[in-house]
Amino acid sequence: MGKKSFTVYKSSAGSGKTFTLTREYLKLALISPEHFKKILAVTFTNKATQEMKERIVQNLFQFSSGNVAGMGDQLMALLNLEARQLQTAANNLLVAILHNYSRFSVQTIDRFFQNVMRSFARELSLQGDGELLLNTDEVRNAVVDLLMEDLSHNQPLRDWLLEFSIDKLEQKGKWDVRRDVISFTKELMSDDFKVKEKALGESINNTEKLKSFKSRLYSITSQFEDDLDEIGKEAIRLIESRGLTILDFSYGASSAPNFFNKIQKDCRDFEIKARVIAAIDSGGEKLAAKSSKRKDEIFQLAQDGLLDYFQNAIDYIEFNQKAYISAQNILKNIYLLGISWHFNERMQDYKQEEGIQFLSDTTQFLNEIIGSDPSESPFVYEKMGSFYDHFLMDEFQDTSTLQWQNFKPLIENSLAEGNENLVVGDIKQSIYRWRGGDWRLLLKGLREDIPSHFYEEQSLVHNYRSKPNVIDFNNQLFQQLPGLVKEYALTRSSNSFTMEVENLLDDLAMAYDDVAQKKQNSYPYSGYVALRFFEEEENEMGEKISWREPALYQFVQDIEQLQDAGIKLQDVGILIRSKKEGIEIQDFLEMYQLEQPEKARKYQYNVISDETLLLNSAHIVNFLLNCFRYLYTEDNISLAQIKFYYQKIIGREDLTVHEIVKVDSGEMHLPEQFIETKKQLLSLNLLEMSERLIQIFQLKNIHQEKAYLSAFQDVLLDFGNKGGIPDFMEWWEQNQGSYAIKLQAGENAARMMTIHKAKGLEFKVCMVPLLDWSITHHATIAPTLWVNTENTQFAEVPYLPIKHNASLKNSVFALDYWEEEVKSFLDNMNLLYVALTRAGDALLVNTTAKSSAQYISCLLKKYAEQQTDFWNEESQSLVMGDKADFIQMGKEGKDVDEADQLKTVDLRYYESHQWQEKLQIKQSHVLKVEEGLSKTDIGIQVHNIFSKLNQVEELPVLLRKLEAEEMMSSEDYQRVVQLVEGNLQKESPLLEWFKTDWQVKTEVPVLLTDGSLIRLDRVLVKGSEAKILDFKTGLKDEKHARQVRFYQKSLKKMGYEKVTAHIAYLDPLEIVEAV
Amino acid sequence: MTHTFLEEIAHKLYADLGESIADWQIIFPNRRAGLFFNRALRKLINKPIWAPEVMSIEDFVKQQSDFAVPDQLSLVFSLHEVFQKHAPFKENFEQFYFWGDLLVKDFNDVDHYMADARPLFANLSEWKQMANTDFLLPEQIALIERFWKSFEAKPKAAQEKFRRNWDILFPVYKDFKARLLSENKAYNGMLYREYTERLKAGKVMITGKLVFAGFNALTKTEEVIISEAVKQGAKVFWDIDAYYAAPEQTSQEAGNFFREYKKQSVLANTFPKEMPDRIIKESPQIYVTEVKGNIAQAKFLGQLLQGEALDLPEKTAIILGDESLLFPVLYALPKEVQKVNVTMGYPLRFASIYQLMHACLQLQKNKRGEKFQLSFNHRDVLKILKHPFVGNILKEAVRYNIDHIEKQNMIRVGLSDLKASEHLLNQLIFKDASDNYFSYLKQVLQYVHEEKLEATEQEFISEIYKHIQQLEKIVEQFRLELDINAFIRLFNRIIQSLRVPFSGEPLEGLQIMGVLESRNLDFENVYFLSMSEDNFPGGANTQSFIPYNIRKAYGLPTLEQRDAIYAYLFYRLLQRSKKLHLMYNSDNSGGKGGEPSRYLLQLKYELGVKTRNVHQQMLNQNPQAATAVPILIEKDDSIWKILNEYCQPGKRKLSASALKTYFNCRLQFYFRYIAGLKEKEEVSEELDAADFGNILHHVMEDLYKPLLGKKLSTDEITGLKKNSLALIEKEFHELYGKEGEKFDFEGRNIIIRDVVKRMVDRILDYDARIAPFTVLEVEEDGKYIVEFPLADNLSVFLYGTIDRLDQLGESIRVIDYKSGGDEVKFPDVPSLFDRDHPKRNGAAMQTLMYAYLYLKKSGMPEGKSLVPGLYNGKGLFTTDFSEKLKMGKDELTNALPLMDEFEEGLQAVLIELFASPQPFDQTDKIENCQYCEFRTICNR
């Protein structure tokens, strides 16, 4: 039995995933030059697609030029080829790919689905030209606006929204929910929700039903609260009836009987504390302090019923609490159900009306087309015009269930025909669950879906990226981490575990099953890892200093040491968790350089990142925005900024800031031209406005921020005419966060990026200066779960939105809670995995020593302390390797690829000039205001007929064509016909021009020596004689004679000896000779 | 220099034919080439000559035929009528439009390629029964078989749907042609085919003397026509290069067609014996530049042009792979460029006027009522008012109207709400146009056109006007009923697919053009922008009613053909140019491409390897992190003068919120209170937090004002709840309503009203619970002005307005309402005055300051306690709400003991502000900047 035909490559970090994928691609493609057309490789991003295409082409180019080391060798072995054979095959394939590039199917998954969908547009009853939107934001905005307008006649929606507002007011102190509704609706567009949408449909479109569901829930909660309230009150009454108060019991205000206060309605705290249990267990003994004077009374009271009250209350709570908590949780979010239904309704209509589809809809549409039957596949290909035998899927852990559903039949079909397929992925690097990725497919799903006689897993076991110390460190850490996480989960307070939950937790270990990687045979040096823990400190003044400060000092020191060893900053990657953290680091570096000028002279601290190069952080962008705002609203803050920028940044004038910005200085200190052209500027679109501003404010002279300017103008160009200033401002307000300058390689600066963005990248030295995050959701940003209600008492709605929170552990949705919890554990472990596996030579991590148990740092600490070989208690750090290695790392710089690097040219020019004067546009039409044709227009048509007419017999055809092609009304047409025919009646002097034995030329072009071309309507020629006839439909005019005489002259120059020139006025008919 | 292709032909023809060139017809693929041909010819003559007739092949064929060719839109209309007769389902015209257009194209292909429609459109069973398939080659049959094989398994939904369309295509094709024929009309392919078939059958002959020049991909009909012409002595000129067209270069798709024609008996002889080999032998210098962004390409172009001698600008072409770069390129041209000529189709949907038309139609769609009750949706109205053209024409009235609508939070806008409604443009736009949308749009267009905008805009307007007019005629002709939705859809569909054909004086100046416009032309220098895979060759639109295999079997064009055509377009540019600059945008964010065009790869791995004349480079824009420009304002004389006004009675007073600002950020204080900068009242659709707070404050004031001094019981307070809604509505009316008119609650206002109501009720509930108490004052404005001594001769005036003052038992409560998320907790008094304290609580400081002002102004009776309290939105809805401030862990039940410490803190900060040189500087806490209105000045 040979190789199985469905291979799953499990590719841990640094294991050469792209290499493998490329090799496998080439292995299939090299079979014959045409075979590549039958391979579809899918990736998730454009960037990955492009990289892969480049890799394939580059490798082929290398092989074809005889360089077959590395992958070439492997391919030769796999394909049983000699080097020369490979060289030829590679060359042929390269040529074939380059010249059949449309068939080179390395695509994003989205692009592939779109292609399929487009081929089936007609069958899906879609508009074939429907706009496909990537981003749903704008549409959701518009739909929410429409919803808001519905409020006056949509009471249910209004109620839901009100609840939403109140909820938000309570949570965040803000009441305006428009944004929240919009962001909630984003979830409604997800693949994940779409699966549920259908099922939900019927149960939530009926407001009455939903309302009665709601009141049923209310009755559950209020019953519970009422009952306990009553027990509580009765018990207190009993106590008071004996002349006792809570304070008389042991522990006073927080004594066991305080429980009866707590369970009353104004507290609603149903926690059963140990003291209460102790009271019961001790038969009332523990209710009173030994020293209490009223010990006996209390003891009596206990026997007389107080203990029963305790017992009743506890029994009641234990029996009913599950339902209560569940109902409470449902109630809290039930408005989301209502809103989602109304929203979806509106959205459907809107899409229909506007003829739009979302990219996110494609997956669902495809499900309709592809179905689940592999035998449908051929038809899919037929329609698409592409035929695939092999599928290669990259980053499989990020695939969503629906996406896989669509691929499955295609792959099954391929397998059935005996073809090879493969997927590559790594659960441990799945950090895009929030975009729909479902790592469970890779963990279990695939194995279930693909018949086992095809299925095979291969682990890429070697790490080609990191030095041994880094590999060892990660191997050990991540082998233990799942255990530590599980331990954390198990020891957390008030957990109620079931087997199912434990099973869920086992997924963690399973996902990390293959984490240990093998090393290569030899290394020049071993690399360096430092994991350091910092604590909150106190300074001399007794102020608390967060751990982050010493951590950051350590971070700069590291940067300096690296430079001492000759390591270049461009080889350093700095990983952050969030943009905010990035800003914190940038700020710290700035401050540090101010504090330590002598260091600042010696070392470099350049850090660049997509995050810090946000467009809205540039002066020039703010300047343009303020110009827009000022032009539109005359706002004086904007004015102040414009003046400040113009005077201080462009002009570097030495006016005081006060003089410039104070309100009384008005429009002083601005260029004259700006003030004069304010009005005119407003009528331009935004891009043109920006060009004018470049001209007026001489922005071409600025040196620093050109890159921002051009990137911002790109934004304006894209925005186009979608709206004016206010529309743009509103749009920008919402979207500015996603526009940044893209980094270019080759600058001497450390690159800083979020861990998410760093996925797939590697750095020689990787620093994580402020590592710490929680492995569970923060209460405020917890996700909303759509829980399945099957087999619960809430089954009238099949799915319910519930906010993920700890109280769910004691509800009927405990398993949903745990599922999400485990997913969140894995997400966060994965994030750590991605962060710590980016390093090639050195990994420098700073974290904190003291944090609560759900923090990564706490887990790391637990782990670190066990590594007795490497743990240093005193310095609170785990170190592997020797800093002496730094020197070697420095020598092994990136100089090698410099030859490969692209030559760069600088952009030095940023001028803008008015072009209107330079450009002549032919005005092709005049607006015709009147209905029907004017006299002149009729004339033109008549003229056309005559000048085309060779012989009178051709007339009917010409007229017919005119009728069909010129789209004129039948009256107009009749007018033309009358005029034409009228002029050709018997006796008409025109006829002699038609019935003649001279040679006739119509519409004849004459080329003059100055290059211009004249067209003569009708010329009769015989020998060296010529007669010119020009048709005119307007009134007589001396100009006409001049024109015809010019024709006459030209013909004479051509050599005709006798030339006459006539003008035929057609309305009314009169032929005159021009002399 | 080398001659251009057209010059070459002109030379050759003129040399061979002399003046008898006039007897020849010279036929090019398009008309544009003719203009340049004539220019070439003129250089050869020294006196006027009869010029040869120069035309496009399409004109030539039309000349040979009696059929009229209607425009595409009319064709689709006719087709729709035919289609409906056969279709088992109904489809409105606007739904059909796209598909109809596609189907006309398919029919065109069938005829252009002279395919036999009967077997082509056969369905599975017909195909099976087809007795005679001799006319197909085995490989054709295999393709067709393969297609139908996918049907043989049990029928699936998708296949069924496919068949619903497929099965009627043949009858539709037949009837459609019959119908056109009966009217003596034809679509292009039909016309060609008819002529070609007559030609083949010998019914007509080619008589004229013909020259065909510059052709590449020929349709079957063209191939036959040219072959027939050649038999009659026509000349053919191919514009080719051995680099791609040589017989052995089979992989070079650009040469596919030529190699094929070379194999044919007739056309073979038209190729020259020796093929030019310029691309290799006279290989141009090629620079490939990777650029991040679009504008940067335009500016880089400017930079390159600046370095060029531009004395013969027409020898330079700028080719835009992406039309939207036209205007950026125009702006970026260096001033030395005096004349430009633009020849390209610019998408009409990019034009500003289209947006206005669209907005007008939306307005009509969402209007309600008639005549006098006519009302519009505010968003539609705003969209129109904010359109630059409208703003430009209506000037001030527009600004007024926008402000009016936005400030009033208007949802529906009636005619009476619009100022200057008598203005003609207003009348033209804001009316009920349901009787005729065509004339509605046309009138607006005419009006705007009169305003004489700049030439390109005028051109857009006339173009859109022309198409509306045309559509109107067709709709009339076909008696189509369109409701507004259908109208909008149709309008959008049609306009979105249109391009405005810009054309200037083609012979002069720097040439800017689209890719297609470069056909047959040659330039010495070529600048090609946006040469990314997405733009050039661009995404293939392979949609067709006819599946790929069937197309292929019957020789209809497929993706491969298209690719070959584009490749030829590209390599032609290399043939005679000396220098090419090719740029592409490598930014692949935002889901779009960024991938270099395949031709760039071909250059890199093929020509580049052979000639070393291909240079790869990258544009560096030097992005650097924007460095902050710190702002620090020293107190100079002019500023001291302003500060001193706070220390003189009756001038400025320092409010609690100003003080709060000062703690937030000294510079912010400076901007607001010293420089006097103020945000223009937010013109936004959203009612902002301030308004919300105002309404809440006013309602609470109104509720308690009538009851001042009275001891209020629980029941009395609960009773107030029934008034709350009416009061809220009154407040809304005062804020946004119109005099004497009822205020209609619509949209978000409803939610806001309901939320305020819930808050008010919540406050009352709480009050009821703690009752009885006596309200002493509400919102006493101007009462609490306190002179605060700073130094011997210096004191500063402080003031505040207390939201509510009441007496509860033995305590005097100083109450502040906060609608937002303020907290009641603060660590200790010094923290209130410590701007760096992480838990500094501004709201608590403010409330305590009110208590302080109260104490100073009114004094405290013995034995009473002073209790500041905060009714905060965030807390109100929690079960254990308490208004009392919390210092550390403890509720503040009496503020009196804190007052000395408070005063000290106050003293310190006021001295800093009014009696020290401390400059106004920027806060260290970036988070304070997040909502600061001055952040664009600070650039934070």
Ligand code: SF4
């Ligand atoms: S942006 Fe920041 S620094 Fe500038 S004034 Fe506002 S708060 Fe102060």
